[in-house]
Amino acid sequence: MNVQEYIESGIIESYVMGLASEPERAEFERLCTLYPELVTARRKFEERLEGYAWENAVPPPPEVKVKVLEAIGKSSNIITLEKDKEPPSPMLPKIIAGAAVVLLIAMAYLYYQTRQQNKDLTDTNSRLKVSLDTTRNILQRIVDEQKDLVSNPNVTVVNMVGTQIAPKSSANIYWDSASSNVYLVVKNMPKLPNNQQYQLWALIDNKPKDLGVFDATDDKVILKMKNTQKAQAFAITIEQKGGSPSPTLQKMQSMGKTLQSQ
Amino acid sequence: MAGPITYTEQELVQALKERNNQAFGFLYDNYAGALYSIIKQIITDNSELANDVLQEVFINIWRKIETYDQAKGRLFTWMLNIARNASIDMLRSKSYQNSQKNQELPDNVYREVTNHTIIQNVDNIGLKKVLETLRPEQRVLVELAYFKGFTHEEIAEMMSIPLGTVKTRIRNALLQLRGYLK
Numbered sequence: 001m002n003v004q005e006y007i008e009s010g011i012i013e014s015y016v017m018g019l020a021s022e023p024e025r026a027e028f029e030r031l032c033t034l035y036p037e038l039v040t041a042r043r044k045f046e047e048r049l050e051g052y053a054w055e056n057a058v059p060p061p062p063e064v065k066v067k068v069l070e071a072i073g074k075s076s077n078i079i080t081l082e083k084d085k086e087p088p089s090p091m092l093p094k095i096i097a098g099a100a101v102v103l104l105i106a107m108a109y110l111y112y113q114t115r116q117q118n119k120d121l122t123d124t125n126s127r128l129k130v131s132l133d134t135t136r137n138i139l140q141r142i143v144d145e146q147k148d149l150v151s152n153p154n155v156t157v158v159n160m161v162g163t164q165i166a167p168k169s170s171a172n173i174y175w176d177s178a179s180s181n182v183y184l185v186v187k188n189m190p191k192l193p194n195n196q197q198y199q200l201w202a203l204i205d206n207k208p209k210d211l212g213v214f215d216a217t218d219d220k221v222i223l224k225m226k227n228t229q230k231a232q233a234f235a236i237t238i239e240q241k242g243g244s245p246s247p248t249l250q251k252m253q254s255m256g257k258t259l260q261s262q
Numbered sequence: 263m264a265g266p267i268t269y270t271e272q273e274l275v276q277a278l279k280e281r282n283n284q285a286f287g288f289l290y291d292n293y294a295g296a297l298y299s300i301i302k303q304i305i306t307d308n309s310e311l312a313n314d315v316l317q318e319v320f321i322n323i324w325r326k327i328e329t330y331d332q333a334k335g336r337l338f339t340w341m342l343n344i345a346r347n348a349s350i351d352m353l354r355s356k357s358y359q360n361s362q363k364n365q366e367l368p369d370n371v372y373r374e375v376t377n378h379t380i381i382q383n384v385d386n387i388g389l390k391k392v393l394e395t396l397r398p399e400q401r402v403l404v405e406l407a408y409f410k411g412f413t414h415e416e417i418a419e420m421m422s423i424p425l426g427t428v429k430t431r432i433r434n435a436l437l438q439l440r441g442y443l444k
Contacts, residue, residue, distance in 0.1 A: 010433030013440055016335065018343045019407050019432060021414070029334060042335065048443040050296070050338040056388040057295030058302055064313050065290055068320045072286060 003035050012042050016049060145183075146222060154178035158234055160256040166190070169253040173200075173234050180227040182211055189216040189253070192238060199239040201247050202231035213243040233257045271337050278327045290320060293338065297345040299388045304349035304409050308361050315352050319345045350411030392442045400435040407432055 014020040015028045032038045149155050158173040169190065174183040184200060192198065192215070200211040211225040211234075237244075238251040269277060269288060277285030298316050305312045322344055330340050352358050389408070393401050406412045406420070414432070418425040 008437070010437045013436035014433055016339055017408060017436065018346060019414075019436070032333075045440060045443075046336045046339050048440065049342070050336065052392075052443045053296035053299060053338070053342065053388065056299050056391070058299040058387060059295050060298040060316050061309075061313060064298075064316050065294065067317050068290060069287070071317065071321050072283070072324050 001031075003037055006031070007038065007041050012038075012045050016042060016045055142222060149174045149176075149183060149222070152176060152178075156259065158256040158258055160234060160236060160254040162254050163252050165251070166253040169236070171236065171254060173256060174222070175228075175231070175258070177229075180229045182225040182228055184214060184223040184225050185221070186214065186216065186223070189236075191216045195241050196238055197241050197243065198236050198253065199243045199247065200225050201235045201237065202228040203233040203235060204228070204230045205232070208235070208247045210243060210245070213239070213241075230260060231258050232260045272332075275327070275330065275332065275337055278324075286324060289323070293341060294320070296338070297341060300342060300345050301349045303388050303390050304346065304411075305352055305358070308358070311352055311358055311361060312349075315345070315348050319348050322348070346408075347411075353410065389439070392439050395442055396435050396438060400431055400438070403428060403432050404435045404439075 011020065011024065011028055015025060020028065028038075032042065155174050155176045158175060160169075160171045160173060162169040168188055170187040171189060172185045172187060174185070175181070176183075182200075182202075189198060197213040197215060199213045201208040202211050203209075209228055209231075211228060212223075214223050214225075233255055235247065235249075235255045236253045237247040237249065238253060239248060267284065267288060269285060274285055274289060278289065294316065297319060298312070301312050301315045301319070302309075305315060319341070323341055326344075330337065334340075393404060396404065403417060403421075406417050407414065412420070414425055414428045418428045421428070
């Protein structure tokens with residue numbers, strides 16, 4: 001198509017001034033996307049028209065501006081009011097619904113948590129009961145053993161007293177001559193470093209016999225030691241953890257002689 | 263004055279679309295006179311109604327700025343057409359028709375004042391001034407089409423001339439007008 005001819009048809013002026021028919025307008029707008037020179041020509045005429053309008057401007061009465069700004073203010077107020085008003089109606093139920101959901105979740109969580117806690121407590125409780133029963137049984141056994149020791153006529157008590165290097169150390173040996181069972185009750189033995197333990201010995205014909213190791217923390221408890229049929233005396237030494245094959249006599253803490261020594 | 267704020271057309275359109283009141287004030291101060299001119303070229307004999315149209319035009323610009331498409335033309339062209347259309351609508355409205363009757367009443371001091379302004383303005387402003395450079399048969403067609411808002415078909419019927427002739431004469435007249443707009 002001949003663009004120059006089209007421009008010279010007066011279509012641009014007709015379009016810009018609003019005198020073109022609807023089909024003419026549509027065609028012009030379409031052609032503008034194809035021919036940049038049409039847009040350039042249109043802009044040129046628009047600028048001329050605008051420039052002429054500015055030159056021939058007629059100042060309107062000032063009250064018009066006041067009225068316009070007033071109307072704009074109102075309309076923008078209405079817009080903001082509508083914007084402000086609009087949300088509450090659809091928002092409020094949403095908020096309530098949202099809050100209800102949150103509350104429901106919170107309650108469900110609380111219920112679950114309470115149930116879980118309850119279950120945990122029940123479990124702990126039954127575990128404690130089992131533990132208590134076990135402890136009771138052990139205690140009963142100890143009490144029975146003690147009763148037995150105290151009431152048994154075959155048991156002799158050997159009072160171990162402190163040596164010169166450990167005057168305060170003391171312990172009792174309960175020795176059942178019939179069964180050869182040896183029990184030790186720590187009365188007062190100083191705490192030892194972790195790598196050391198007390199060791200009990202039976203002295204038989206001046207030869208030591210290992211009766212086992214124990215710790216100072218085992219105090220006030222009846223400890224079952226190794227059996228011995230014979231013993232003229234019992235002695236406690238400090239040895240390496242786990243015990244020694246022969247006693248370190250320099251470190252003997254306490255000693256008690258038996259009736260067999262006489 | 264702390265120096266007037268100026269906008270490029272692009273910035274102005276953007277600010278208006280963002281509902282910037284300051285930009286709207288700028289728009290009014292810069293364009294009201296040019297638009298008032300075209301309104302008064304169409305509503306020649308009633309300043310009160312011309313004022314009403316100007317007010318309506320700016321309110322419509324504010325409300326319809328979203329529909330303004332820069333691809334189709336300059337902001338002023340868009341506003342000019344709003345002003346022209348609003349003025350022609352006013353010409354055809356009942357309130358304008360009634361005002362015409364009222365003006366026929368005698369001893370109307372108000373009318374004296376308005377008539378005075380009309381006489382001052384008529385044929386002297388804007389495009390109408392350029393219109394005088396056209397041949398009479400062209401001038402009347404542009405007058406009817408542009409300032410009275412008749413369609414080409416209506417004019418063809420009114421003047422009893424073929425539609426094609428109306429169109430060609432108006433187009434030629436507009437091309438001539440373009441030459442004067444300098």
